Amino acid sequence: MIQALAFYLFAIVVIxxxxxxxxxxxxxxxxxxxxxxxxxxxxxxxxxxxxxxAMLLVIVYVGAVAVLFLFVVMMLDIEVAxxxxxxxxxxxxxLALAVALAAEMMIALGAWSAGKIDLTRRIAPVDxxxxxxxxxxxxxxxxxxxxxxxxxxxxxxxxxxxIVLTHRDRSGARYQNIARQNARRPQDATRNVKPxxxxxxxx
Amino acid sequence: xxYAANLAMTLPELVLGLGAIALMLVAAWGGQQSTRxxxxxxxxxxxxxxxxxxxxxxxxxAAFDGLYRADAFAAFAKVLIYVASxxxxxxxxxxxxxxxxxxxxxxxxxxxxLSACGMGxxxxxxxxxxxxxxxxxxxxxxxxxxxxxxxxxxxAEAGLKYFVLGALASGILLYGISxxxxxxxxxxxxxxxxxxxxxxxxxxxxxxGLLFGLVFIFAGLAFKLAAVPxxxxxxDVYQGAPTPVTAFFxxxxxxxxxxLATRVAIEAMGSATDQWRQIVIFAALASIxxxxxAAIGQSNVKRLLAYSSINNVGFALVGLACGTPEGVSGVLxxxxxxxxxxxxxxxxxxxxxxxxxxxxxxxxxxxxxSRTRPGLAAALAIFMFSLAGIPPLFGFWAxxxxxxxxxxxxxxxxxxxxxxxSVIGAYYYLRxxxxxxFDDPAPAFPRSENKVEGGLIALSAVFVSPLGYLLIPALGxxxxxxxxxxx
Numbered sequence: 001m002i003q004a005l006a007f008y009l010f011a012i013v014v015i016x017x018x019x020x021x022x023x024x025x026x027x028x029x030x031x032x033x034x035x036x037x038x039x040x041x042x043x044x045x046x047x048x049x050x051x052x053x054a055m056l057l058v059i060v061y062v063g064a065v066a067v068l069f070l071f072v073v074m075m076l077d078i079e080v081a082x083x084x085x086x087x088x089x090x091x092x093x094x095l096a097l098a099v100a101l102a103a104e105m106m107i108a109l110g111a112w113s114a115g116k117i118d119l120t121r122r123i124a125p126v127d128x129x130x131x132x133x134x135x136x137x138x139x140x141x142x143x144x145x146x147x148x149x150x151x152x153x154x155x156x157x158x159x160x161x162x163i164v165l166t167h168r169d170r171s172g173a174r175y176q177n178i179a180r181q182n183a184r185r186p187q188d189a190t191r192n193v194k195p196x197x198x199x200x201x202x203x
Numbered sequence: 204x205x206y207a208a209n210l211a212m213t214l215p216e217l218v219l220g221l222g223a224i225a226l227m228l229v230a231a232w233g234g235q236q237s238t239r240x241x242x243x244x245x246x247x248x249x250x251x252x253x254x255x256x257x258x259x260x261x262x263x264x265a266a267f268d269g270l271y272r273a274d275a276f277a278a279f280a281k282v283l284i285y286v287a288s289x290x291x292x293x294x295x296x297x298x299x300x301x302x303x304x305x306x307x308x309x310x311x312x313x314x315x316x317l318s319a320c321g322m323g324x325x326x327x328x329x330x331x332x333x334x335x336x337x338x339x340x341x342x343x344x345x346x347x348x349x350x351x352x353x354x355x356x357x358x359a360e361a362g363l364k365y366f367v368l369g370a371l372a373s374g375i376l377l378y379g380i381s382x383x384x385x386x387x388x389x390x391x392x393x394x395x396x397x398x399x400x401x402x403x404x405x406x407x408x409x410x411x412g413l414l415f416g417l418v419f420i421f422a423g424l425a426f427k428l429a430a431v432p433x434x435x436x437x438x439d440v441y442q443g444a445p446t447p448v449t450a451f452f453x454x455x456x457x458x459x460x461x462x463l464a465t466r467v468a469i470e471a472m473g474s475a476t477d478q479w480r481q482i483v484i485f486a487a488l489a490s491i492x493x494x495x496x497a498a499i500g501q502s503n504v505k506r507l508l509a510y511s512s513i514n515n516v517g518f519a520l521v522g523l524a525c526g527t528p529e530g531v532s533g534v535l536x537x538x539x540x541x542x543x544x545x546x547x548x549x550x551x552x553x554x555x556x557x558x559x560x561x562x563x564x565x566x567x568x569x570x571x572x573s574r575t576r577p578g579l580a581a582a583l584a585i586f587m588f589s590l591a592g593i594p595p596l597f598g599f600w601a602x603x604x605x606x607x608x609x610x611x612x613x614x615x616x617x618x619x620x621x622x623x624x625s626v627i628g629a630y631y632y633l634r635x636x637x638x639x640x641f642d643d644p645a646p647a648f649p650r651s652e653n654k655v656e657g658g659l660i661a662l663s664a665v666f667v668s669p670l671g672y673l674l675i676p677a678l679g680x681x682x683x684x685x686x687x688x689x690x
Contacts, residue, residue: 146213146267150324150336153220154343157317160227161347164310165362
């Protein structure tokens with residue numbers, strides 16, 4: 001009972017916030033609605049027992065991707081009116097994509113109910129009593145430890161590469177020197193003058 | 204098996220990985236001044252990794268539940284990879300110092316170390332996951348290295364092209380991997396071999412999924428090997444990348460990719476030999492012919508060497524197409540000799556510079572080199588004759604080894620066409636020799652004060668000269684032992 005209630009709650013909020021994401025006038029609001037959609041999708045994942053995916057959704061999508069979106073949206077000066085103007089122009093393409101997507105879903109559903117291709121020589125049988133985070137951790141840190149560490153090295157290379165290719169020392173830049181600022185005394189920096197009328201000041 | 208035993212088998216990768224991380228910290232704090240120290244230390248780390256191969260890393264067998272294989276084949280390929288990587292580090296400082304614009308940064312040797320680590324993982328991979336992670340580690344470092352000269356637009360272009368096309372190749376490979384995994388239910392090479400052996404590959408009951416997976420995996424690997432028809436990126440990337448990086452691309456990653464392809468072909472898909480042989484034969488012949496024909500019109504020496512590398516990969520694939528122990532040992536022999544010839548040629552290219560010290564790359568600037576720099580001209584002539592496979596030189600033995608294996612495996616048409624096409628290839632190698640010896644002298648290249656590079660050129664010239672034949676008995680024993688590890 002409670003599961004059904006929770007499911008309908010999460011599902012309705014996902015659909016509503018999804019609709020609001022594409023229809024809200026302010027792009028910042030769109031991103032906020034998107035975050036709400038992610039959270040509720042995570043709730044749905046918890047209900048089906050995929051708590052690892054739920055955590056991924058919250059940590060990766062909400063924590064990183066959506067925040068990045070928010071930054072980008074806030075940096076860009078987006079004119080909603082000009083985007084709206086394009087809707088009519090691209091309606092046909094959008095509709096075609098939607099039809100293709102719907103058709104694919106039908107085909108997938110049909111194939112699924114017709115039976116599956118034989119893909120079932122699993123090396124890691126799923127044990128229903130083990131939570132999937134624990135099952136995944138067991139594999140990642142024992143059997144696949146070497147590959148896992150290798151993937152870590154790949155990320156390290158990506159980081160080094162990004163820094164090597166973009167970082168440069170700006171020799172002409174003027175950095176703030178706080179010590180010098182603090183050491184500066186009023187009598188060195190300012191001077192009291194009383195200019196004659198019409199004479200101006202000597203700088 | 205305990206963790207210690209597993210780790211002992213992966214010792215070379217541990218040495219390289221930890222060494223690279225430690226040197227990266229040195230580079231981060233030491234900045235530009237630490238370049239020299241980091242470079243020297245990197246060469247020692249590579250030497251350390253070679254030493255680490257002596258123990259269980261070359262004879263231990265399967266590590267990490269079969270994900271990684273430490274055998275003689277992997278060890279042989281790793282020695283080649285580490286030596287080529289070390290040479291790429293050694294030849295860099297002089298080039299970057301002379302070239303206006305970007306200085307050598309300490310990240311260069313660090314990235315080469317990480318790339319070498321990835322290549323080690325590639326040749327030891329006994330699982331599709333390990334294969335992919337190793338390949339990505341190698342490729343990602345290579346993309347950065349290709350665009351290392353940030354102020355040079357051609358270098359940036361090379362990096363971008365390499366990155367986009369390399370990502371496409373990874374996508375193709377991953378698609379193949381996903382098909383194979385889906386239809387066999389395992390990513391382990393042993394399991395895949397079992398599934399391929401159990402499924403008929405032709406006739407009514409053939410598994411299209413397995414066949415498509417095989418085709419996509421070989422297409423992805425051919426991309427990394429730069430074999431025709433997946434070679435288009437090679438000339439642009441080789442021309443645009445800084446010369447030491449080009450030398451690196453033409454040597455170590457080729458060994459790693461061909462080692463990987465050999466292991467996948469023999470260990471994972473050995474029972475589908477008839478299926479992948481068609482692909483390999485086509486790639487081999489197309490590479491040999493296109494590499495030879497397209498090189499004729501080139502005027503840039505780096506572009507020419509790029510086509511030469513395509514051509515040579517074709518010859519190495521002839522050995523793989525046999526699918527026999529002799530074929531694999533022929534491939535390894537070919538790679539040893541090819542690496543020395545290629546690194547030697549690139550070391551000579553590094554000496555090509557005008558009076559201001561800027562590098563020149565046109566073949567015309569080599570005119571009359573025999574009169575201005577006779578030693579250099581003789582060395583380049585030896586490399587060119589050897590690449591052309593002309594008998595008294597060691598390059599002939601490389602071609603002989605693969606064609607001998609092809610004939611023994613009964614692939615007569617492949618051997619015949621390959622030998623005929625190698626004659627076309629000889630034309631452009633000999634054209635360089637003719638330019639150096641019979642044309643009017645162009646302005647002389649200034650003499651290099653770098654003793655190490657001169658020494659390396661002399662060493663590789665001696666190796667590919669007829670004196671190299673003295674190594675044949677030892678080389679034969681090693682390559683046979685390495686090839687036997689796969690069967």
